[in-house]
Every structure is written in structure tokens, then in C-alpha cells.
């Protein structure tokens with residue numbers, strides 16, 4: 406498999422660069438700039454990308470790379486800081502830009518030399534996204550200028566013979582028009598990529614590797630029903646089916662039919678599927694508790710306890726599997742830290758489950774790749790493309806104390822909301838959508854009688870990262886239909902409100 410090496414100088418868009426490369430079906434890995442040169446060489450890349458970074462190349466102690474790298478005959482694309490670093494190491498000069506000249510932030514009209522391989526086939530001008538305070542006062546020998554803006558004549562440089570390219574702007578962000586085509590040009594025109602990174606191939610290779618590693622050993626996995634753990638389970642099922650035991654703890658705070666759906670999804674595989682229906686146990690622990698953080702802690706701890714009990718019953722296993730994915734690995738500095746970090750979305754890793762080694766078969770995949778792999782493996786679409794669901798489940802969607810009656814009412818209302826959104830095709834544009842049992846009562850009138858029942862809130866948001874979110878503009882007619890159905894079909898609810906708060910100031914969940 407061909408590989409691109411992304412040398413990380415601490416830029417804020419590094420993950421995005423990696424995603425863009427993978428979207429073009431070329432495998433890549435992000436490694437810190439401190440990685441020894443021999444390791445970079447051993448990676449055997451067909452091309453290298455130097456990322457952006459917050460530093461200034463002329464300051465002592467700034468991130469750098471051994472200039473030996475330029476003698477390998479491997480093409481290099483430097484982005485922002487990476488461009489300046491390449492320029493400086495190859496004999497150019499980088500200086501702080503003067504206020505008002507050459508220093509650029511934000512969307513900038515840029516003119517490209519389309520005879521350069523990086524810009525081949527693209528329009529001669531377009532907006533690019535700049536974020537640099539330094540400036541290449543002198544470009545290195547052998548390089549030509551290949552793009553300019555009004556403030557800066559040196560926006561891009563290229564040494565086509567050696568395959569070295571540098572851009573001051575960020576082609577990986579959406580604000581740079583045709584930026585993704587520039588990355589494609591680098592991969593295919595410059596590095597000679599063949600596009601051999603597909604999920605079909607990945608599945609084949611991963612299955613073979615897992616078989617080799619696991620041999621005749623036993624594997625244990627805590628299956629939550631979320632995308633990552635489900636795909637991890639399906640991959641292991643494909644690789645070592647009967648040696649795999651999945652423990653699915655149903656804490657009674659799942660959505661309607663969720664437990665059955667997860668169980669049904671894994672029925673086709675010959676694995677040991679252990680479903681623990683522990684609803685009563687969780688409800689007992691939650692009785693009388695109304696503070697969100699306390700509820701979270703109780704659900705998390707109880708989850709681990711149940712899982713450990715099951716693990717003990719199963720006995721010693723050789724491998725504990727986890728659904729760690731690549732963004733977690735990159736965020737934890739690509740080091741060993743990720744191995745001990747738990748990514749189960751309920752609580753921590755049980756520390757006295759008896760196992761010898763951890764396997765993390767999704768460790769190198771982005772979320773969209775995980776979904777793709779899930780489809781390849783034949784998991785149902787509703788499981789593969791599902792919205793995030795918090796580990797503590799409905800416990801944090803019932804304001805105040807949790808009871809079975811409230812959970813049952815909420816489950817039904819939530820399923821009506823989801824069903825109508827799906828029927829209208831609205832679900833595809835939403836990032837997360839659910840109902841909340843507000844624990845407030847209000848007066849209503851049904852038939853000729855007075856009611857004094859509960860208020861239910863509907864919440865739907867759009868977001869790309871869940872750090873900020875907009876409340877979703879769902880058509881009124883659709884809300885009307887959902888509202889009508891819920892008050893008619895769910896006992897104990899006589900008023901529906903729609904949450905029109907974005908994040909911030911609100912959070913996505915109510916608790």
C-alpha cells in the first residue's frame with residue numbers, strides 16, 4: 406500500500422490534511438516532527454506533507470526536521486509553517502511580515518500559475534485561506550514562484566524537478582477554493598499515487614492481520630451499540646468469530662428496541678454474544694438521584710461492575726478489544742497513551758479484567774472510514790450511520806430523578822420524533838436529535854377535562870464537531886405532526902416544546 410507521511414509541526418488543521426489525503430484513497434499517517442529520521446525513512450512514503458504550525462521558523466527551538474529528508478528523492482508539500490521551514494532549510498529567507506503587507510489572515514484572492522503541477526487544471530484565480538504572520542523574503546535556489554496575492558508575491562513556490570512544493574495558505578480547509586484538487590494533484594500528479602486505499606482492501610488486510618495476531622486466543626469486547634464498538638465487533642467477528650465474546654450491557658436506558666436491534670445485527674456471525682439485561686439494577690442505583698453528574702458517575706461505575714462480573718464468568722482472555730479510532734490517537738500525541746485510554750463511551754477501562762493484550766483494529770481509521778468499513782462488513786445502515794448517543798443514555802435526558810415510567814414515556818416519544826424525521830428525510834441533515842423528559846408539569850385540556858401532565862422537549866442540532874452547535878430549523882408542519890402524535894400516543898404528556906437554543910450558551914444535552 407502506498408503511504409503519505411504527514412509530518413506534524415503542531416498546526417490546527419493537521420487532522421483535516423490527513424482526512425483529505427484519505428478521501429483521495431491514499432493512506433497516510435500523521436507523525437510528530439520529533440520522530441527520529443530513521444523511523445520516517447522506514448515508513449517508506451511516496452510523498453511527504455509538512456503541516457502548518459504556530460511557531461516561527463527563525464526562532465531558536467522551533468520545530469524542524471533533519472535536512473537529510475530533502476535528499477531522499479521523495480516529493481514534499483509544505484503548508485504554511487511547513488512551506489516556510491522548507492524554504493529556510495533549503496537556503497531561502499523567512500522574516501516577520503510587516504503590518505499591512507505580506508501578512509495575511511483569512512480568505513484571500515490568490516492568482517495561480519496553472520502550469521505548475523500543483524495547480525494544473527484549476528482556475529487561474531480563487532480564494533485561498535491564509536493564516537501566516539511570516540513571509541518568505543527570499544525563496545531558495547531552484548524554486549519558482551507559482552502563486553501570488555495582492556499583499557504577497559510569494560504565496561506558493563515550487564521546484565518541479567525535485568518535486569518540492571510550498572504554499573503559504575491552507576489547501577485542506579473548505580475556505581480554499583479547489584484546495585482539495587490541489588491536494589489531489591500533489592498525490593496523483595506529483596507523487597504518482599494509485600488510489601489503493603479502499604475499505605474493501607482494508608477489511609481484507611485487517612482480517613488477515615487480526616487472525617495472525619490472535620491465533621487461537623480468546624477476545625473480549627464491551628459492545629455499546631455505538632458505531633465504533635459495533636464496527637470493531639463486526640471486524641473481529643469476521644476475523645476470529647467463535648473466539649470472540651461481545652458483552653452488551655443493556656442498562657435499561659437505551660432507546661426503543663435498541664437492545665434487540667444490536668443483538669439482531671450480530672446474529673449472522675458465529676460469535677459469543679452475551680446480553681446482560683441489567684435495567685432493574687441500574688434503576689435501583691439511580692433511585693432518588695437527581696443531579697446529572699452523579700447520575701453519570703453511577704451509570705459509568707455500574708456499567709464497569711456488570712462488565713467485570715461477566716468477564717470473570719468468561720474467565721481469562723488473551724485480548725481485550727477496543728474501538729479506539731484515529732482522531733483519538735492523533736489527539737493523544739500518537740504515543741502509547743492511546744493504548745491505556747478508554748474509549749468506551751460509558752466509563753473507564755475495567756482494570757482487573759484478566760487479559761494479556763489490547764487489540765484496537767480501528768486505530769488508524771477516521772469516523773467516516775469506520776462507517777464505510779461497517780457497511781463493507783454488512784452491518785445494517787441504521788447502526789452504521791447512527792447519531793451519537795451518550796453512554797449514560799436516557800438517564801441524562803430525564804431531568805431530575807429517573808424512573809421506569811418516565812424512561813418508558815420518553816423512549817416512546819423519542820421514537821416518534823425519530824420516526825417522523827426519518828420519514829420526512831430530515832434526519833440526514835441533522836447531527837443529533839432526541840426528546841427530553843423535562844420533569845415539569847403543565848395544565849392542559851383534553852376532551853372536556855383538565856390535565857396536569859408532563860412537558861416534553863424536542864431537541865435537534867446541526868454541528869460538525871459537537872463543540873458548538875446550531876438548533877435545527879425543522880419545518881413547522883413536521884413539528885406539528887410530531888407534537889400531535891406524541892400527545893395522542895404517549896400517556897402522561899400534554900405539552901411539547903421545541904428547544905431553540907444553540908451551543909453555546911446551551912449544551913446539546915439538557916443535563
Ligand code: XMP
Nearest residue numbers: 701750751793794795796797871912913914
Ligand atoms: P453536550 O451536551 O456537552 O454534548 O453539548 C456534546 C456531545 O457529547 C455527548 N455527551 C455524552 N456522551 N457520555 C457520553 O458518552 C456523556 O456523559 C455525555 N454527555 C454528553 C452528547 O450526546 C453530544 O453528542
